[in-house]
Amino acid sequence: MAVLSFAALVPQASAQLPMGPEFQVNSYTTGNQLYPAIASDSAGNFVVVWPSDFQDGDGQGIFARTHLASGVPLGASEFRVNVYTTGNQLAPAAASDPSGNLVVVWHTLHDGSDMGVFGRRFDSAGTPGPEFQVNTYTTNYQGRASVAMDAAGKFVVAWESIGQDGSGRGVHAQRYDAAGVRQGSEFQVNTYTTDLQYRASVGMDAAGNFAVAWTSINEDGSDGGIYARRYNGAGVPQGGEFRVNSYVTGRQYAPSVAMDPDGGFVVLWSSSGQDGSNLGVFGRPYDASGVPRAGEFQVNTYTTNYQRLPSASFAADGGFVVAWESRDQDGSYTGIFARAFTASGVPQGGEFAVNTTTSSAQTHPALAAQPGGRFVVSWASFTQDGGQFGVFGRRFALDRIFQDGFESGDLSKWSSAATDSGDLVASVLAAMNSTSVGLRGVVDDTASLYVQDDSPDDENRYRARFYFHTNGFDPGESGGAHRTRTFIVFEEAPTRRLAAIVLKRSAGAYSLEGRARLDDDSQADTGFFDISPGAHFVELDWKRSSGSDANDGTFELWIDGVSRSTLLNLDNSRSAVDFVRLGALSVKPTATGTLYWDEFDSRRINYIGN
Numbered sequence: 001m002a003v004l005s006f007a008a009l010v011p012q013a014s015a016q017l018p019m020g021p022e023f024q025v026n027s028y029t030t031g032n033q034l035y036p037a038i039a040s041d042s043a044g045n046f047v048v049v050w051p052s053d054f055q056d057g058d059g060q061g062i063f064a065r066t067h068l069a070s071g072v073p074l075g076a077s078e079f080r081v082n083v084y085t086t087g088n089q090l091a092p093a094a095a096s097d098p099s100g101n102l103v104v105v106w107h108t109l110h111d112g113s114d115m116g117v118f119g120r121r122f123d124s125a126g127t128p129g130p131e132f133q134v135n136t137y138t139t140n141y142q143g144r145a146s147v148a149m150d151a152a153g154k155f156v157v158a159w160e161s162i163g164q165d166g167s168g169r170g171v172h173a174q175r176y177d178a179a180g181v182r183q184g185s186e187f188q189v190n191t192y193t194t195d196l197q198y199r200a201s202v203g204m205d206a207a208g209n210f211a212v213a214w215t216s217i218n219e220d221g222s223d224g225g226i227y228a229r230r231y232n233g234a235g236v237p238q239g240g241e242f243r244v245n246s247y248v249t250g251r252q253y254a255p256s257v258a259m260d261p262d263g264g265f266v267v268l269w270s271s272s273g274q275d276g277s278n279l280g281v282f283g284r285p286y287d288a289s290g291v292p293r294a295g296e297f298q299v300n301t302y303t304t305n306y307q308r309l310p311s312a313s314f315a316a317d318g319g320f321v322v323a324w325e326s327r328d329q330d331g332s333y334t335g336i337f338a339r340a341f342t343a344s345g346v347p348q349g350g351e352f353a354v355n356t357t358t359s360s361a362q363t364h365p366a367l368a369a370q371p372g373g374r375f376v377v378s379w380a381s382f383t384q385d386g387g388q389f390g391v392f393g394r395r396f397a398l399d400r401i402f403q404d405g406f407e408s409g410d411l412s413k414w415s416s417a418a419t420d421s422g423d424l425v426a427s428v429l430a431a432m433n434s435t436s437v438g439l440r441g442v443v444d445d446t447a448s449l450y451v452q453d454d455s456p457d458d459e460n461r462y463r464a465r466f467y468f469h470t471n472g473f474d475p476g477e478s479g480g481a482h483r484t485r486t487f488i489v490f491e492e493a494p495t496r497r498l499a500a501i502v503l504k505r506s507a508g509a510y511s512l513e514g515r516a517r518l519d520d521d522s523q524a525d526t527g528f529f530d531i532s533p534g535a536h537f538v539e540l541d542w543k544r545s546s547g548s549d550a551n552d553g554t555f556e557l558w559i560d561g562v563s564r565s566t567l568l569n570l571d572n573s574r575s576a577v578d579f580v581r582l583g584a585l586s587v588k589p590t591a592t593g594t595l596y597w598d599e600f601d602s603r604r605i606n607y608i609g610n
Contacts, residue, residue, distance in 0.1 A: 009466040019395035026311040027077040028055050029387035036366050036378040036391045038132050042098035044370035046379045061087040062106050071395050083131040084110050095149035100124035103155050107143030117159045121180050139163050148204035153178030160211045168196040173212045175235050191220050204258030208233030213267045214253040224251035226269045230290050247274050256470040258312035263288030268310035279306035281324045287347045297345040302329050315401050318343045323365040323377050330358040336365045337377045371399035372455040402455040404600035406437045415454035417503045424449040430596035432467040432535050438598030441584050448456050450583030459577040465539035465608040469596035470510050479590030482506050492578030499542045514557035519574040526557045526565035529550030545573040
């Protein structure tokens, strides 16, 4: 049953949604399981890696557990990564390509002279290759490795090495192809060698370009500073090292680099005294050419005691998420907090708590992105698993799901498109609301024209907004056909239409209607609302009911920022949103003309507006 109301629903204020409770990763609980690392593939499946006390029979070993994108673990327990088990295997890092091929690196007393860096590759089915040594220079210590992988499975490892650059510690790296074969020799990253350069972090884009950041002592005239250097896919430096931090008082240390598939990147670090109280988390974003997108920015808003150890990952919409450890903020020693930002470092909502168990310490977060604005955070929690430290995780979703990307001049950001031999294109003619490019569709036959977004993933609430220009389009009025769907929301399996926006023209006058499908396959309609010829922006908010016969689903339609109708008491629990199509759909034989769309934006919660 549907009840028609003209009162708008009050949107929630949160910009993030927890996707279920926190979960325990490790099944072996003796001693400590601490310092997790995490990597995810293009489907959102992820692997958590950590060092574990005594589990491999001697000291610490490296263990891992694979999870489906939903957070469900694969297999009854974790698996061992290291082959060599004598002594301690420490400080793991992990990276995955879109197909799920994985590489894990760590350091251990195994190269004949103090610590050395070792690694192991696993294919997408989880089949391991041999353990291999990364560093070729073995004098003194080489450790604290970081690893990143490109879309083809090529990867780069960066680490710190004592004495190799002639003074204290320096940063070195080694490139590999997708088969794990060395590409050239290991190379020195830092050019300033006085004192210490250490705590390297590396990020890589889809094409294999990469950036390395590290801490350098006294180079910026103070205790510690953050420096970085960029390389192309062949390992050729793209300029010299450069300072990232602009605030130089005290110490800036322990950087973390995240890079998006197109080469834009962000560097995060901990800074002493800059936020007014002990340590705070700061960052700076860069474009793919290494040009800063903005100055350094503060991540944390809670500043009491310390906030440190940032980890970051880029989301599907081009923004990024940062997780960090905060002292006393959750009421009991340290807790894990996170915050979302645009690619330029503009906050998207406030910081939020990740862990729900707050007793004692939750520490050392690691973060990985999943498709559709989702991400997963892993951390170590003291005594929560019944032992000492154990590894836990939780999944979250950002409010924003997808934006159109027409400004690139093509449709590549969309999952797919039905263009009917070029009838649907990105065009400057379709630009609206001060944009430079929109979507133009020429209707000259019955073929549906649409772009499709597959970013939604079993969404229980889905809202979208787009600009739409009628441009004199005729849906087939002369032949008795008055209606064309311009936006449809679908469930994927089985394919089922859940909601739609319908354009109508009758006697030359245009109107729009919203429709929502119910569990019995009937539909609830808002009725048609007149619109003038020209450009309008349309927004819908679809919400699934909480259960069969709960009758608490809703559908709301806005036109030009005005809520025109809210359908309440919908019985629509049967399906969730998996993909959407924007364009000219269900086209009739006599339809003709050109339509324009622009500024498509989809969210999970908040009103988008104009």
